[in-house]
Amino acid sequence: MGHPDELDDNWLNGEEITCPECHEHLYRLDHSPLLDCYFLYCDGCPMRVDVSYYDSTCIAIADALPARDGSRSTLMDALETRLRRCDCGGRFRDSAPRRCHRCSAVLTAISAPSGVDVWPGWWTDETDTDSLEEEFTARYFRTEDLWKH
Numbered sequence: 333m334g335h336p337d338e339l340d341d342n343w344l345n346g347e348e349i350t351c352p353e354c355h356e357h358l359y360r361l362d363h364s365p366l367l368d369c370y371f372l373y374c375d376g377c378p379m380r381v382d383v384s385y386y387d388s389t390c391i392a393i394a395d396a397l398p399a400r401d402g403s404r405s406t407l408m409d410a411l412e413t414r415l416r417r418c419d420c421g422g423r424f425r426d427s428a429p430r431r432c433h434r435c436s437a438v439l440t441a442i443s444a445p446s447g448v449d450v451w452p453g454w455w456t457d458e459t460d461t462d463s464l465e466e467e468f469t470a471r472y473f474r475t476e477d478l479w480k481h
Contacts (some may be wrong), residue, residue: 348453353437357453360430360442371449372411376422378431380449381474383411389479416480433472 346361363371370383370390383390393410408426415424422428429438430450442448452468454461 349439349441349450351432351435351437352440354432354435356432356434358432358439359451359453360439360448361451363447363449370408370411370426372408372415372424372426373428373430374418374420374422375425375428377418377420377436378433378450378472379418379420379422379424379474380472381415381418381424381478383415383478387478389414414479416478418474433468 344361344364346359349358349360350356351358368385370385372381372383373379374381385391390411393414394407397406397410405426412423412425417423426446430442430448431438433450433452439450442450452464454464
């Protein structure tokens with residue numbers, strides 16, 4: 333354990349992992365508490381949906397919950413029911429296993445997936461990866477057209 337005055341550079345518990353199927357180099361980390369959204373993942377592919385705390389549908393769903401039961405699991409159940417299906421046909425779930433972006437295999441190294449995200453291994457590179465990140469998020473993160481009509 334380091335000196336108490338040292339800054340913990342790994343406060344999101346980042347860790348390099350490898351896909352058990354295709355051996356792709358990946359990086360897992362905890363969700364930052366500084367982000368104002370819920371992340372739910374497809375149960376059939378690597379897609380993620382980002383639901384803003386301030387999304388009007390999310391607020392309406394939360395407000396409709398019984399006052400005595402404001403638990404996260406109840407809210408996640410309600411959000412899951414209202415989210416539009418993934419393009420692969422899967423459903424977005426809070427507890428869906430994390431999957432490899434290359435081959436879609438379940439990442440068995442992540443035993444408790446809630447609150448964990450997975451990025452390609454280049455995410456930790458010191459070089460400028462802004463264009464790679466933009467392409468990756470456009471392909472794997474849904475931020476619009478979230479809800480069933």
